[in-house]
Amino acid sequence: MVRFVTDEDGYWHVKRFIESHNHELASPADRHLLRSCRNVIEEKASVLKSMTNAGIRTVDAYAYLAEEVGGCENVGFSKRDAYNLIQKEKRARIEIGDTNSLIQLFKDRQVEDHMFAWDVQYDDQDRLLNFFWVDGRSRIDYECFGDVLIFDTSYRLNKYNFVCAPFVGVNNHWQNILFGLLFCQKKQLKVLHGCLKYLYE
Structure with a gap:
C-alpha cells in the first residue's frame, strides 16, 4: 500500500508505504489477461469485422x-x-432495421403460405407498438382443436419491453399446439380481441 500527499508547491511525496501489502505484478505472459491491459484497437477490430463478414x-x-x-x-x-465485439456489431446491424426486417419476413412468409396472416400497429411516432402472426398450419389446427384457447402472458419482457403472448390450444393427443403469437407492450394487451379475427376468418 502506498499513500501520497502533495505539498504547497504541488510536488508529490510518499507519506506511507507498506511493502508487506504488495504482491508480485502479473508476469508478461499473463499481462494480456488484465482488464487494464486489454484494448481492441481500431485496426485489429477492422480486421476482425472484415474476416467475420466474409x-x-x-x-x-x-x-x-x-x-x-x-x-x-x-x-x-x-x-x-473478440466475440463481444462481433456480437455487438451484429446486434447493431439488426437493430438499425429490425422493424423493416420483421415486416419483410412476414411478407416473405405470406408468399410461401397463402394462409399466413399478420398485423402490426405503430404509435404516432412510427414506433412499433405490437405485432401478431398466424400461419396456415395454426389456422387449420384452430379449426380442428379451437374449443379451448389459452392466452398466456406470463413470459418475461424482452429488450424492447414487449411481452410474448402465444395463443395455445391442445390437440387430440393432449399436445400443446400454437394457434398464433402476439408481441406487444404490457399496456397494449387490449389488442388481443383484434388478433382473434385472424383465427376466425
Whole structure:
C-alpha cells in the first residue's frame, strides 16, 4: 500500500508505504489477461469485422491475429473480447432495421403460405407498438382443436419491453399446439380481441 500527499508547491511525496501489502505484478505472459491491459484497437477490430463478414468464424479470425503478432499475449485483447465485439456489431446491424426486417419476413412468409396472416400497429411516432402472426398450419389446427384457447402472458419482457403472448390450444393427443403469437407492450394487451379475427376468418 502506498499513500501520497502533495505539498504547497504541488510536488508529490510518499507519506506511507507498506511493502508487506504488495504482491508480485502479473508476469508478461499473463499481462494480456488484465482488464487494464486489454484494448481492441481500431485496426485489429477492422480486421476482425472484415474476416467475420466474409464468413470466417470469430475463433479463426482471432487465431489469425494471434499468429500475426506472435501469440495471444501480443494481440492486446482476449478471445472473449473478440466475440463481444462481433456480437455487438451484429446486434447493431439488426437493430438499425429490425422493424423493416420483421415486416419483410412476414411478407416473405405470406408468399410461401397463402394462409399466413399478420398485423402490426405503430404509435404516432412510427414506433412499433405490437405485432401478431398466424400461419396456415395454426389456422387449420384452430379449426380442428379451437374449443379451448389459452392466452398466456406470463413470459418475461424482452429488450424492447414487449411481452410474448402465444395463443395455445391442445390437440387430440393432449399436445400443446400454437394457434398464433402476439408481441406487444404490457399496456397494449387490449389488442388481443383484434388478433382473434385472424383465427376466425
